[in-house]
Amino acid sequence: xxxxxxxxxxEPPLIRYLAQSSARFVxxxxxxxxxxxxxGFARAVDLMxxxxxxxxxxxSSGALAxxxxxxxxxxxxxxxxxxxxxxxxCRTPRGPLVILTVxxxxxxxxxxxxxxxEFAAALxxxxxxxxxxxxxxxxxxxxxxxxxLASLFGR
Amino acid sequence: MSADLExxxxxxxxxxxxxxxxYVAADDGLVVAQLLxxxxxxxxxxxxxxALARKVGGAASATGAGRVRFLRMDAADGxxxxxxxxxxxxxxxxxxxxxxxxxxxxxxMRAAEAAA
Numbered sequence: 709x710x711x712x713x714x715x716x717x718x719e720p721p722l723i724r725y726l727a728q729s730s731a732r733f734v735x736x737x738x739x740x741x742x743x744x745x746x747x748g749f750a751r752a753v754d755l756m757x758x759x760x761x762x763x764x765x766x767x768s769s770g771a772l773a774x775x776x777x778x779x780x781x782x783x784x785x786x787x788x789x790x791x792x793x794x795x796x797x798c799r800t801p802r803g804p805l806v807i808l809t810v811x812x813x814x815x816x817x818x819x820x821x822x823x824x825x826e827f828a829a830a831l832x833x834x835x836x837x838x839x840x841x842x843x844x845x846x847x848x849x850x851x852x853x854x855x856x857l858a859s860l861f862g863r
Numbered sequence: 864m865s866a867d868l869e870x871x872x873x874x875x876x877x878x879x880x881x882x883x884x885x886y887v888a889a890d891d892g893l894v895v896a897q898l899l900x901x902x903x904x905x906x907x908x909x910x911x912x913x914a915l916a917r918k919v920g921g922a923a924s925a926t927g928a929g930r931v932r933f934l935r936m937d938a939a940d941g942x943x944x945x946x947x948x949x950x951x952x953x954x955x956x957x958x959x960x961x962x963x964x965x966x967x968x969x970x971x972m973r974a975a976e977a978a979a
Contacts, residue, residue, distance in 0.1 A: 787891075816917075818892020818910030825906075 712860040713745040721830035722747065728823040732791070733810035735759055736831075739766060739797075743856050744805065752857045762795055762808040783824070785817050794820045798828035800835035865896075871974035872898040875954075878970055880962030882941070886978060887913050887953045895952060903957055908943075912955045916945050933968060944968065948975035 711726070713719045718736055722745050726734060733748035735755065741763035749755040765784065773781050783796035794809040794817060807827070811820050868886060875884035876898050883899030885908070892913030897905045916934060923931050934945035937960065944967060946954040954974045956967055 816890065816892035816910065816913055818888075818906070818913055821893075822907050822910040 710750065711745075711747040714856050714859040715744045717834045717836060718745040718831065721827055721834055724830065725823055725827035728826070729809065729811065729820045730815040731809045731811045731820060733758075733808075735762060735808040737763060737806050737808070739763060739804055739806055741806075743860060746860055748810070752861050755860065756857070758808065763806055765795060766797060766806045783821065785821075787817070792817055792820075794824060796824060796828070798831050800832050801837035802835045805831065867977045868896045868974075869898070871954075871970075871977040872896060875956055875967065875970045875974055878958075878963060878967045880959035881967060882957045882959065883908070884954070884956045884971075884974070885909060886948070886974075887955050889913055889916060889947070889951045889953050899957075908955060908957055912943060912945055913953060915943070916947065916953055920947075935964065944971060946971040946975050948978040950978055952978050954978070 711719070711723065713722065722734060722736065725731070726747055731747070734746065735743060735749075735758060736745040737743045737759050741759045743755060743759050746755055749758070769781050769784060773779065780797065783794060785795075786793045790812060792811050794811070796807055798805045798807055807824070809820055809824065811817075872884045872886070875881055883897065883903040883905065885897035885899065885905060886895040887893065887909040888895055890913075892910040894905050894909045897909075899905050915936065916931070919934055920931050923929065931947060934943075936943040940960065942958045942960055942962060942964070944956040944958065944964065946968070948954050954971045956971055958967060
């Protein structure tokens with residue numbers, strides 16, 4: 709399994725989280741779906757699809773929370789027969805990050821949730837506080853996405 | 864929390880030295896019901912107790928020992944007790960090292976029956 713990061717400060721917390729939670733796949737991304745770090749994906753097209761869907765789920769969940777008068781719904785959890793997913797936002801000095809974790813039956817949502825809290829705290833502590841990541845403009849998006857994928861998959 | 868489960872946890876927590884007790888979903892490691900001292904991290908205890916129960920259950924099965932009925936983990940500053948319950952639940956208690964384990968186990972068995 710491969711671990712690849714675009715921003716180096718995400719790597720130590722990610723490696724620790726993987727070891728603790730026994731997660732199979734992890735994607736650390738911005739709310740726009742730009743990937744900062746990932747573990748487990750071998751193909752760019754799979755990662756792009758998962759990141760886009762994860763970001764979309766968080767966006768729709770946030771909009772639903774707004775309608776209900778909630779600040780946020782916190783973590784989302786979906787259980788499948790062989791895999792579960794945990795999707796949550798982590799606040800950092802660089803802005804909010806969306807983290808998608810895919811796990812199998814060798815671990816549990818309880819363990820993933822517990823170690824996610826530590827992961828979020830470690831990311832918050834490791835994030836450079838120099839500047840918050842601004843929103844990605846439509847004209848920049850393709851270039852940003854291309855750069856991220858090139859960093860993650862060495863292309 | 865249903866009244867029956869609440870009463871069962873309350874009985875466990877009345878045993879001297881018990882810091883907290885909970886029902887945990889065995890598959891998920893999530894808390895179903897809990898009665899804890901403020902200092903106890905219920906989320907952590909539930910997740911780790913379920914993981915421990917799963918590992919020990921696997922070991923017991925592999926060695927032909929059969930179904931696990933009671934689990935006790937003694938550590939320097941506390942003891943973790945686990946009793947499997949119906950509906951894929953675990954009854955978990957976190958105690959001081961010098962708790963009366965027999966009495967605590969009895970109440971945990973009753974709590975397991977209450978979950979049926």
